[in-house]
Amino acid sequence: MSGVEFIAVAAAASSIIAIADGITKVSQAMADAQGLPQVFRQAESKLAIVSDILYATKIAFENHNVSGVEITVQKTVANCQNSWEKLNEIFGKVIPDDGASSWVRYRKAVKTLGKGNKVENLMKDLMQNVNLLATLKIMTEGGCQEVIETNPRKEKFEAQIAEVEKWGPSLPDSIFDEGEKYSLHVSGTNNTFVQGENAQQFNLKDHAQSIGSIHGGYHHYASKPTANVP
Incomplete structure (x- = not known):
């Protein structure tokens, strides 16, 4: 050595x-x-x-x-x-x-x-x-x-x-993106998912009900099929 x-x-x-x-x-x-x-x-x-x-x-x-x-x-x-x-x-x-x-x-x-x-x-x-x-x-x-x-x-x-x-x-690696914004997704069963640092809950009138917890920046809400989100 x-x-x-x-x-x-x-x-x-x-x-x-x-x-x-x-x-x-x-x-x-x-x-x-x-x-x-x-x-x-x-x-x-x-x-x-x-x-x-x-x-x-x-x-x-x-x-x-x-x-x-x-x-x-x-x-x-x-x-x-x-x-x-x-x-x-x-x-x-x-x-x-x-x-x-x-x-x-x-x-x-x-x-x-x-x-x-x-x-x-x-x-x-x-x-x-x-x-x-x-x-x-x-x-x-x-x-x-x-x-x-x-x-x-x-x-x-x-x-x-x-x-x-x-x-x-x-x-997700997207958390490091500059100027990250929230995205809103509505499935056919009216399950609404909001992702992003500044994401806010969207209550679809009085029919939205929070049913889950936050998972890594993903917010999960379920709502009755009474509204369309563009």
Whole structure:
């Protein structure tokens, strides 16, 4: 392993534990929350696995008396931290129940962060970078260079990543369109759907009745066949 550049392990270990501790706190809050978007529940199960692997990485550092890690680890950990900070920002805005729809809060949070920052995208990025920590080149306190395995269940974890890649979009890409407007659709059975950031409920005289909840910016209303909407 001549030519491999190493950096002190302390900073990487500190960041890894900070991410793992943050995940643990969010997972606890998520478990007690009600009415969260489905993608949050999907993420909840994966976050527990991510946290376990990060803690295992820290323990591997201790067991092997690691004094330094390959410099590429610094970038990998930074990428993990970046994905986690964005996820944590979204969770922090959506999990607390402030009376507003969790879907509305999620939608606003993602729009603020920009394209590529839906929960499913950030979860995939986080898990892929955590997976890179499964095999590390390290320097021991005795000055020996070694390759260590921090995640003996690497193949199973990669299967978990593949599952995340199959998640459907939690929000439509149209939310990022400049000047997004609402669209109104009326089916043959007079089911009215309103989509858009500034969408408002249209009561067709006194015959409209709200029968559903907001799902990712989609408002669903049912009405009696008494009016035509152009």
